[in-house]
Each structure stands twice: as C-alpha cells, then as structure tokens.
Amino acid sequence: MKKILAVGLAASLALAGVGAMAGCGVDKDDLKVGFIFLHDESSTYDKNFIDAAKAACEKLGLRDDQVIMKTNVDEDDNCYDTAADLADAGCDIVFADSFGHEQYLMKAAKEFSDVQFCHATGTQAHTAGLDNFHNAFASIYEGRYLAGVAAGMKLQEMKEANASTAMKIGYVGAFPYAEVVSGYTSFYLGARSVVSDVTMEVRYTNSWYDPNAELETANKLIDNGCTLISQHADSLGAPSACEQRKVPNVSYNGSTEAAGPTTYIISSRINWQPYFEYIIQSVLDGEKIATDWTGTIATGSVEVTAPSSKAAANTQAKLDEVMQKLKNGTLRVFDTSKFTVGGQTLTTYLADVDSDANFTGDTEAIHDGYFHESEYRSAPYFDLRIDGITEATN
Amino acid sequence: MIRNEKAKRDPLFHISKRETLPFWKSAGIRAIAIVAALLLSGILSAIFIGVDPFTFIGKLFEGVFGTERRIWTTLRNLSVLLLIALALAPAFKMKFWNIGAEGQVLIGGLACAVCMYFLGGKAPDAVVYLCMAVSGILAAALWAVVPAIFKAFWGTNETLFTLMMNYVAMQAVSFFTSLIVKDGSGTMKNATHLHGVQFPQIGNAYLLTILVAVVLTVGMWIYLRYSKHGYELSVVGESENTARYIGINVKKVIIRTMALSGAICGVAGVLLVGAINGTVTTSTAGGQGFTAIIVAWLGKFNPVFMILTSFLLVFLEKGTSQLDLMNNAFASMITGIVFFFIIGCEFFVVYRLKFRRPVRKESASDASVGGNAETPPSTETESGTPTEEKSEAESATEGAADGTASPYRRVCDKLAQGAGTVAKACAKGFGALRGTCSKGMKRLKSLFGKKNPEEQRTEEKDAEEEK
Numbered sequence: 042m043k044k045i046l047a048v049g050l051a052a053s054l055a056l057a058g059v060g061a062m063a064g065c066g067v068d069k070d071d072l073k074v075g076f077i078f079l080h081d082e083s084s085t086y087d088k089n090f091i092d093a094a095k096a097a098c099e100k101l102g103l104r105d106d107q108v109i110m111k112t113n114v115d116e117d118d119n120c121y122d123t124a125a126d127l128a129d130a131g132c133d134i135v136f137a138d139s140f141g142h143e144q145y146l147m148k149a150a151k152e153f154s155d156v157q158f159c160h161a162t163g164t165q166a167h168t169a170g171l172d173n174f175h176n177a178f179a180s181i182y183e184g185r186y187l188a189g190v191a192a193g194m195k196l197q198e199m200k201e202a203n204a205s206t207a208m209k210i211g212y213v214g215a216f217p218y219a220e221v222v223s224g225y226t227s228f229y230l231g232a233r234s235v236v237s238d239v240t241m242e243v244r245y246t247n248s249w250y251d252p253n254a255e256l257e258t259a260n261k262l263i264d265n266g267c268t269l270i271s272q273h274a275d276s277l278g279a280p281s282a283c284e285q286r287k288v289p290n291v292s293y294n295g296s297t298e299a300a301g302p303t304t305y306i307i308s309s310r311i312n313w314q315p316y317f318e319y320i321i322q323s324v325l326d327g328e329k330i331a332t333d334w335t336g337t338i339a340t341g342s343v344e345v346t347a348p349s350s351k352a353a354a355n356t357q358a359k360l361d362e363v364m365q366k367l368k369n370g371t372l373r374v375f376d377t378s379k380f381t382v383g384g385q386t387l388t389t390y391l392a393d394v395d396s397d398a399n400f401t402g403d404t405e406a407i408h409d410g411y412f413h414e415s416e417y418r419s420a421p422y423f424d425l426r427i428d429g430i431t432e433a434t435n
Numbered sequence: 436m437i438r439n440e441k442a443k444r445d446p447l448f449h450i451s452k453r454e455t456l457p458f459w460k461s462a463g464i465r466a467i468a469i470v471a472a473l474l475l476s477g478i479l480s481a482i483f484i485g486v487d488p489f490t491f492i493g494k495l496f497e498g499v500f501g502t503e504r505r506i507w508t509t510l511r512n513l514s515v516l517l518l519i520a521l522a523l524a525p526a527f528k529m530k531f532w533n534i535g536a537e538g539q540v541l542i543g544g545l546a547c548a549v550c551m552y553f554l555g556g557k558a559p560d561a562v563v564y565l566c567m568a569v570s571g572i573l574a575a576a577l578w579a580v581v582p583a584i585f586k587a588f589w590g591t592n593e594t595l596f597t598l599m600m601n602y603v604a605m606q607a608v609s610f611f612t613s614l615i616v617k618d619g620s621g622t623m624k625n626a627t628h629l630h631g632v633q634f635p636q637i638g639n640a641y642l643l644t645i646l647v648a649v650v651l652t653v654g655m656w657i658y659l660r661y662s663k664h665g666y667e668l669s670v671v672g673e674s675e676n677t678a679r680y681i682g683i684n685v686k687k688v689i690i691r692t693m694a695l696s697g698a699i700c701g702v703a704g705v706l707l708v709g710a711i712n713g714t715v716t717t718s719t720a721g722g723q724g725f726t727a728i729i730v731a732w733l734g735k736f737n738p739v740f741m742i743l744t745s746f747l748l749v750f751l752e753k754g755t756s757q758l759d760l761m762n763n764a765f766a767s768m769i770t771g772i773v774f775f776f777i778i779g780c781e782f783f784v785v786y787r788l789k790f791r792r793p794v795r796k797e798s799a800s801d802a803s804v805g806g807n808a809e810t811p812p813s814t815e816t817e818s819g820t821p822t823e824e825k826s827e828a829e830s831a832t833e834g835a836a837d838g839t840a841s842p843y844r845r846v847c848d849k850l851a852q853g854a855g856t857v858a859k860a861c862a863k864g865f866g867a868l869r870g871t872c873s874k875g876m877k878r879l880k881s882l883f884g885k886k887n888p889e890e891q892r893t894e895e896k897d898a899e900e901e902k
Contacts, residue, residue, distance in 0.1 A: 081763045091761060111756065113763050115721065116622070117712040122508045129502050144624045144713070165624075217619035247609065247621060393618065400617040424619075 066327030067133050073107050074098065074321060075127030077120060077146075079139035081112040084250055085294040086275035090138045090161070090313055097317035116141025124149035128156045133324050136317070137161070140220075150174040157330055159320050161313065162220065164396045164420045167333045177316050178419035179336035182227035183367050184309030184343040186374045187360050189231020191307040191345070192269055192291045194353035196236050199268060199289075210241040211262025213272035213279045215249045217432065219393075223414060223421035224273045227374045228291070229430055234363075234379075241430045242267060252276040263288050269306075280305065289351065296346050307356070308346045315341045335419040338368055375412035380427040387412075392422040445791040453787050461784045468780035469747070472773040479772070484765055486758065498757025499750050509753055511641040511711070514648030515703055517745040519720075519727035521648075521655045522699035524736040525692050528659065530672040531586065535579065535597030537724025538604030539697045541717070543575035543704025545608050548623070548715035551708070552615060555632035563632050564709075571705035572698050578604065579697025580690060587686040601724070605717045612716070623714045634710040644706045651699060656738040668692045700724070733777065747773070 076094050080087045091110065098108045109130060114123045120142045127135045128149065136159045137146045143163040150158040150171050159175045160166070166176035192210065199206045210232060214221040229241045242262060246254040255278025259270050263286050271291040272279035277300045283290035284301040292301075292308035316336055323330045336342020348356040366372035377387050391402025394417045404417050414423045426432065456464075473495075477488025486494070499509050519536050526533040550566040558566075582596035609621070616623050637643045659665040671678045671688050678685050703723075708715050726748060734741030751773055755766035 082761050083763075110759055110761065112759075112761060113756075115718060116716065117714075117719065117721075122504070125504060126502070129504055140620065141622045141716070216621045218621070219618065220620075222619075247613075396618070396624075 066325045069102075069325055072103065072321070072325060073109070073130070073132045073134075074103065075124075075130070075132035075135045076108070076110045077114045077123055077127070077135065077137040077142065078110065078112045079114060079116065079142070080250065080275075084275050085277065085297070086249070087112070087138060089294045089310055093313035094136075094317055097314045097321065100314075101318060101321055103321075114142070116145070118145060120145035121148045124158065125152065128153040132156060134159060134320055136320070147171065147174055157320065157324060159316075159330065161316075162420055164418060167418055168395050168397075175320075175330045175332055175334065176419055177331075177334040177336070178415065178421070179311040179316075179340075179342040180338070180415045181309065181311050181343055182223050182374050182414055182421065182423070183338055184311070184345055185224050185227040186231035186367070187345045187363060188271070188291050188293075188307055188309040189228040189233075190235055190360060190363050191231075191348055191352055191356050192228070192271065192289075193232035193235025193239065194356050194359060195289050195291075195306055195351075196232065196239060196269055198353040200236075207266050207268050208236055208239045209265075209267050209269075210239060211259065211265070211267030211270045212241055212243045213255050213258045213262065213270065213274055214243050214245045215274040216247060217245055217434070219424040220421045221245075221273050222426070223423035224293075225271075225430070226380075226423060226425070226427055228271055229427075230374060230379060231363075233429065239429075243430060243432045245432075245434045246274055247434065248274070250275045252278040252281075255279045256282045259283060260286065298349055304351065305349050306352045307348045310344050310346070311336065312342050312344045333419045335415050338364065373411035375414055375423060377407060377410055377412065380429075382425050382427055384428065387425070390425065392417070393424070394418045394422050448788045448790045450786050450788055453785060456784060464780050464784050465777065468776040469773065472776035475776075476769045476772050479768070480758075480765070484758070484760065491758075494757045495750070495754030498754040501757070505753065507639065507641040509749055511644050512753065513742075513745050513749045514644045515707060515711075516723050516727060516730060516749060517648050517741060518651060518703040518706070519700060519723055520730035520734065520741050520745055521651055521738055522696045522703065523727055523731040524655060524734075524738065524741065525659060525665070525668055526696040527731055528672050528736045529668040529689065529692050531583070531689060531693065532594040533579070533582075533597050533693065533696055534594055534728065535582065535600045535604075535724070536696075536700050536727055537720045537722065538597070538601035539575040539578050539700035540704040540707065540720040540724055541601075541604040541608055541715070542578045543571040543701030544708040544715045544719050545604075545611060545704075546574035546701075547571035547705045547708045549611065551632050551713075552623075560632065560635075564634060567634075567709045568705050571708070572701035575701025575704055576694045576697040579693045579700065583690045583693030587689040608715055608717050608719070623716070633713050634706075640710075643710050647702060647706060651702065652738045652742065655699075659736070659738070664688075664691070729774070747777075 076090075078087045078090060082088045082091055091112075094108075094110065109127060109132065111123050111127070114120050114137070116139055120137060124135050124137065124146055134157045135146070135149070137143075138161050140162045143160050143165055146158050146160050146163075147165065147169060150156075150173050154173055157173050157175065159177060161177050163176040166174050196206070196208055196210075200208065210229065212225045212228070214225060225241070225243055229239070232239050232241075242265060244258045244262060246258055248254060251274070255272065255274050255276050257278075259272070259279040259282035262270060263282070267288070269289045269291065270279055270283050271293070273293055275294065277297060280290050280292055280297040280301040282288075283304045288304060289306050290297070290301050290304045291306050293310065294308070295310045296305065296308050298305040313336075316334060319334070320330050345360060348360070363372065367374070381387075387407055389405060390407045390412065392404050392406040393400055393402050394404040394406075404422075406413050406417070406422070412423055412425075414421060473492055474488065477491045480486045480491040481488055498505065500506055519540060522539070523533055523536055547567045547570065550563060550570050554563045554566055578600065579597075582591070582593050582600060585591040585596060586593045612621055612623050613619070634643060637646065659669075667678070667683050667688050670681070670683060671685055675685050678688070704720070707719050712719060727745075730741055730745045730748060733744040748770075751770045755769055758766065760766055
C-alpha cells in the first residue's frame with residue numbers, strides 16, 4: 042500500500058513538474074545565456090558565431106551581465122568543465138560552437154537537466170534521447186552553390202579575357218568529412234551550372250585551423266594549374282596565398298576582403314543570429330527547442346555576401362535569380378540529373394545519418410530526383426564523390 | 436679626456452654571485468616578484484581591457500576559487516601538469532634534456548585509447564582498466580627509451596631527438612584516429628566510438644587524478660632524495676666521468692631514468708584519456724609537455740617546489756579564462772609578464788648588484804641619503820618595489836650610521852638606493868604614460884585619485900633633495 046502511494050505521489054509530482062515546466066518560461070530579467078567558442082575572434086569560424094551571438098543578445102535586449110562568453114575552449118573535458126561552470130553560474134542556455142564539443146556538452150546535459158544545451162554542427166541529438174540537448178546547422182550547401190555560381194561567372198569572364206585560362210578550381214578542405222564534401226560538391230555544381238567543362242581539385246589539410254598548412258595547400262593547388270581557389274577551413278591561409286599569387290578567391294564564413302583586397306570575389310556563410318534568437322525566445326516563452334534545427338535561406342541563416350568589385354559583371358543579378366529558384370524549389374542543388382558517380386546517375390543512396398560506431402548508411406537520401414541534404418539531420422551527410430572532382434590529402 | 440676619467444671610475448654597478456640565501460629571503464624575493472607582476476598586469480588590464488586592477492586580480496582568484504567545481508578542476512589540472520613535470524625532473528637532473536614529454540604523453544594516451552576502443556565492452560571492465568594503464572605506461576616508456584638508447588650508445592643529441600619524436604607521436608595519433616574514425620571527421624567520440632569505458636570515479640570525477648599525482652609526487656621526492664637511483668642519476672648529471680670513475684654504469688642509468696620519465700608521462704597520458712577526456716586527439720597533451728619544462732626548472736627539480744610552480748601556471752590559465760576575453764592575446768600577455776618577473780627574479784636570488792658609491796661623504800649624510808631613497812618605494816605601489824628590501828635597508832642605514840657597516844649591509848643600502856632610483860624612473864615613466872593613455876588613466880585615477888597627488892609630491896621633493 043505504502044509503495045503504491047509512494048509511486049502515485051511521485052508520478053503526480055512528476056506530472057505537476059512537467060506541467061509547470063511546459064507552462065511558463067523564464068522571466069527576461071532572470072535569463073542567462075552562456076556561449077562556448079573553440080577559438081577567439083582571430084578565427085573566422087568563431088568570429089562568425091561571436092558576432093551573431095552579440096547581435097542576437099542585443100536585439101533581444103539582454104543586459105551584458107546576462108550573457109557570458111567563453112573563448113578558447115578546447116574540444117576535450119575542458120568543454121564539459123566550462124559548460125558545467127556556466128550552468129553553475131545560472132545559465133538557462135549553454136551553446137557550444139564546435140563539432141568536437143558535442144560529447145562533452147552531452148555529458149553536461151545529462152547532469153544539468155533544467156539547462157538547455159545547444160550545439161552547432163553536431164550529429165547526435167536526434168538519436169541521443171536527451172530532452173535538453175539540441176543540434177543545429179543550416180542548409181549551407183545552398184549558399185555554397187550560390188558562391189559556386191559567382192565563381193563560375195568569374196571563370197567565364199577570365200576565359201573571355203584569355204581563352205587559354207584553365208577551367209580548374211582548387212579547393213582547400215579541412216577533413217575528408219561529409220560537411221566538407223557536401224560543401225565542395227555544391228560549390229562545384231554551382232560553378233558547373235555556369236561553366237560546363239570546369240574541373241576541381243580538392244586537397245585536405247587534416248586540420249580545421251592551420252594557417253600555414255592552408256596557405257601551402259592553396260599554393261600547391263595554384264601550382265597545379267588551378268585558376269580560382271575556394272576553401273573550407275577556418276584561417277586566412279588560403280585567401281592570403283591567393284592574394285600573393287593574384288588568383289581569385291571565393292571565401293567562407295564571411296568576407297575576407299581585408300586579407301585579399303584584389304582577389305576576393307564573394308563569400309557564403311551561415312548566419313547564426315536567427316538560431317540564437319530562436320533558442321533564447323523559446324526559453325523565454327517556455328517552449329521546447331527543436332532537437333535538430335536546420336536554418337535555410339528562408340530563415341535568413343544562409344547568406345552570401347555582396348559580390349566584390351572583382352567579381353564578374355551582373356553577378357548579383359544572376360545570384361538573385363538562382364536564389365529565387367532555390368527558394369521556390371524549382372532548382373535542387375543535388376539534382377541527380379546534374380551529376381554522376383563513377384559515370385552512373387544515382388537513383389538510390391543510403392546515407393550515414395545516425396552516427397554510430399559502424400559508419401554505415403542507414404537512411405535512403407535520394408528520391409524525387411534529388412539528394413535530400415540536411416532534411417533527416419541538420420548536419421550535412423552528403424559524402425558522395427562525384428565525377429569531375431579529384432581529391433588528395435596534402 | 437672624458438674617456439680617461441670614465442676609465443678611472445668604478446662602473447655604476449657590478450654583479451657578483453651571492454652566497455646561498457636563507458630560504459625565507461629567496462622565497463620573499465619570489466613572492467615580491469609575483470605580487471609585482473600581478474600589479475603590473477592589473478595596471479595593463481586597466482589600460483587595455485578596461486578592467487580596473489582590483490577587479491582584475493579579484494577575477495583571477497574568482498576564476499580559480501570561485502566555486503567548488505573550479506577548485507576541483509584547478510586541482511585536477513594542476514595534477515596533470517605536475518605529473519608531467521615530475522616525469523621530466525629525473526631526466527633533467529641527469530642533464531638529459533627530455534623535450535619529448537608532449538609526445539610521450541600522447542603515445543601513452545593513444546595506447547590507452549586503443550585499449551578502450553578494442554577491448555571496451557568485450558572484456559570485463561577490470562581487465563580493460565588494467566590493459567589501459569599498463570599499455571599506456573609501457574608505450575610511453577618505450578617511446579622515451581628510444582632516444583635514451585641512442586644517446587647512451589651513440590651519443591646523439593637528445594634535445595633534437597626527443598623534440599622530433601613529439602611530431603611523430605602527433606602524426607601517429609592523427610593516423611590512428613583516421614583509421615578508427617571512418618567518417619573522416621578526425622574526431623573520436625567516446626560515447627559512440629570508445630564504448631564509454633573510462634576509469635571508475637573515486638569520490639568525484641577529479642579525485643583519481645589528484646590522488647595519483649599526490650602519490651607520485653611523494654614517490655618522486657623520495658626517489659630523488661633518498662634512493663640509490665636518485666643519487667646515481669644526479670652524479671651522471673654532474674659529471675659522466677666521475678660517475679664512470681666510481682663505477683656507475685652510465686648507459687644503464689640513462690636508459691633506466693628515461694624509462695621512468697616516459698612511464699610517468701604515460702601515467703599522465705592514461706589519466707588524460709582514460710579518466711578525463713575519454714578520447715584522444717592530437718591536442719590531448721595540449722602543450723603541457725612543454726609547459727612542464729618551465730614547471731620543472733622553476734621548481735628546481737624538487738617535487739615539492741614543483742607543486743607551487745604548477746599551481747602558479749594553472750592559476751594564471753584558469754584565472755585569465757574568467758576575464759571572458761574575446762581575444763586571448765591579453766591573457767597570453769599576462770602569463771608572459773608573470774613569467775618574465777619570475778624568471779627575472781631568479782637573477783636577484785643568485786646574484787647581487789653592487790652599486791658604485793656616488794661620492795665619498797661622511798657616513799651620517801650617507802645614511803640620510805639612503806633613508807630618503809627608501810621613501811618612494813613605500814608609497815609607489817605601482818612599481819611594486821620590494822618591501823622586504825626596504826626593511827633591510829633600514830637596518831643597513833643604521834649600520835652605516837654606526838660606521839660599522841658590514842659589506843653585506845652596505846650592499847643592501849645601495850640596493851635600497853638603487854630601488855629608490857628605479858622607483859623614481861618608474862614614476863617618471865608613469866607620468867609619460869599618463870599623457871598617452873589618458874583613457875586608461877581615468878579609470879586608474881578613480882582608484883588612485885586620492886593617493887596619486889601625494890605620491891607625486893613626495894617624489895618631487897625627493898628629486899629636489901637629490902639635486
């Protein structure tokens with residue numbers, strides 16, 4: 042009898058707790074948000090997050106003492122310590138910005154069930170089963186595609202000026218990982234939609250941030266005959282190499298015009314401000330944060346900067362046109378009729394969406410004639426190596 | 436003509452080696468250096484990041500002692516750094532410059548991670564723990580023995596050898612990670628890839644590491660001080676020929692000591708991977724293999740002193756993280772300043788400056804000059820002039836007045852005078868700084884507002900009296 046009573050009491054208490062939690066949000070004056078960044082403002086990747094976080098907090102009218110930002114938090118237990126420390130300090134939301142932070146943030150999420158932990162670029166939230174742990178990313182492949190279109194137009198302009206210009210793009214990648222593969226493939230498809238005979242060489246640095254390696258890799262690509270360089274790595278190495286060698290550069294994470302005033306063309310980036318506003322507003326309103334959130338062009342999360350004066354004429358007009366098609370769904374970046382793998386057009390592909398120890402495909406990603414990127418999980422999972430692109434580790 | 440005259444004169448000061456200072460004095464000099472460094476850092480923080488000196492120093496302490504968790508993490512971080520420094524101590528004492536701790540830690544960690552990955556969940560947990568520890572320690576010991584063998588038998592340069600082995604270790608970690616992690620991300624996650632096997636917690640997540648460090652610190656202290664091995668390695672360090680003459684097998688000692696050095700690095704690696712991070716990356720050691728070199732040197736290879744020096748390093752690292760800087764360059768500046776002061780003060784521990792006596796006057800007037808010179812340091816807090824020297828100077832001037840001044844006292848007297856001069860120069864420089872950094876000074880003024888004018892007046896008075 043006692044046991045039943047105890048169970049009943051516990052159940053009703055739990056229910057009441059859930060009810061209370063769902064019912065009311067956090068008072069705006071009491072809200073506290075903690076941010077964890079891998080590097081500081083000297084990394085283009087983290088600066089993109091830091092600027093967005095500042096802008097979002099300012100827009101929502103949070104005071105300075107309601108926002109704590111921690112920079113240079115390594116992807117090890119230090120991340121857990123920092124997250125736990127932020128939770129101790131009374132943060133209602135803790136956000137971390139780097140892929141390697143994920144497991145340590147999850148560790149903190151298990152311990153602090155009343156704090157919302159949000160993680161950018163991660164892959165595990167949708168399978169982790171934790172109520173207070175969330176992933177987010179954006180359909181940046183659309184932004185890359187647009188940047189690719191601008192690159193294609195630049196190549197075409199170069200060819201018109203000098204018919205012997207090689208139609209070859211060089212791409213400095215960080216790791217042979219789906220996020221990078223998805224990015225360079227969409228970039229390449231964008232360029233090829235303008236210049237049909239373009240090829241691309243991808244070289245990896247095996248590091249997300251290594252200014253020297255990125256500079257050297259860009260130089261190597263230029264030596265190999267590439268006439269335009271783009272990159273997916275976080276330092277200013279590649280833009281600097283391009284500036285020295287006077288090769289046009291399409292950038293990432295925001296404008297690098299300062300590092301390459303005569304070679305910078307355009308940059309795509311994820312604008313994290315909409316996401317930050319979304320999570321803060323959700324906590325204020327007492328609403329659940331999506332477990333896996335994908336930003337799009339429509340949410341304002343995917344952006345391309347205005348083309349620089351070095352870009353080809355009419356680039357902006359062309360980009361507007363393509364952007365419109367992407368928005369209304371008449372154009373798909375990974376349209377299977379636009380690329381081949383080993384000479385074959387693909388009709389089926391099992392993507393590795395649920396991260397587990399096997400690294401095997403688990404979700405059919407191709408139907409309706411295109412590869413559904415960022416739909417089953419916010420983080421990219423397109424890891425096909427398509428024809429026209431060669432890969433090499435530096 | 437002038438040159439001739441100069442040649443006749445004594446130099447302004449000359450430097451001579453001190454006899455060993457009593458412990459409290461050398462400790463005092465070091466403490467003063469740290470306080471001075473913190474004060475200077477505080478002033479710079481007011482100028483560069485707009486945090487006034489008191490808030491700045493408060494934040495440092497808050498970052499380290501602010502919450503229970505921070506104290507625990509400080510102790511744990513200290514333990515890891517101390518462990519690596521403990522590993523270096525016997526090698527350095529033997530004058531074997533082991534710059535390879537970073538790589539030895541990484542290899543130990545990698546071996547541990549491989550056990551976690553391949554055995555986790557497949558063998559009983561106790562067996563896995565044992566394998567993790569043994570393989571990690573063995574791997575690191577072997578990694579360290581390679582350069583030791585080359586040094587012992589063929590006399591290769593161990594500094595370069597161990598340094599280069601670091602890069603090999605890093606690439607090995609990178610290579611094995613890419614083999615195990617097939618998604619190409621280069622990031623090994625413990626939850627999915629390492630089956631979550633980690634050492635069991637003792638009390639809390641931090642205590643295991645701390646206990647291991649305590650045990651090894653005591654062990655290393657005994658080993659170096661009381662054991663035959665400890666004696667042998669210090670003889671080899673002092674002179675290999677002597678060691679050979681008294682029948683020590685030098686080759687054996689070198690290899691044995693490096694195996695021990697590597698093994699302790701392995702312990703650090705195993706703890707970092709098996710108890711703390713749950714995974715291995717190229718940055719698992721995080722540069723601590725190099726930081727530990729400073730710890731060991733500043734601690735004079737004495738395990739007990741090394742606790743203090745590693746605490747100082749961890750204090751700075753954790754303290755500056757509390758400043759929430761958007762650009763970490765300032766935190767590095769602070770660390771640099773503190774080290775500059777600490778390493779600089781070692782000079783004053785080992786040597787003393789002997790200043791030229793300005794003009795031979797009566798000893799009484801001499802004393803009054805000394806007495807005057809000592810005033811500025813008492814008020815000039817910013818320059819952080821040693822307060823201890825001041826008290827020495829007081830007794831010294833008394834001695835001078837008696838006419839029975841011992842050479843030591845005279846030197847102290849001169850030192851105090853020198854300190855006064857330095858303080859004045861600082862005040863002058865400070866005035867110049869005030870002009871250029873008026874913005875930062877506004878903040879300072881609000882703090883020192885009442886004190887500053889007085890200080891100025893005393894200094895001006897002093898300057899006049901000098902003339």
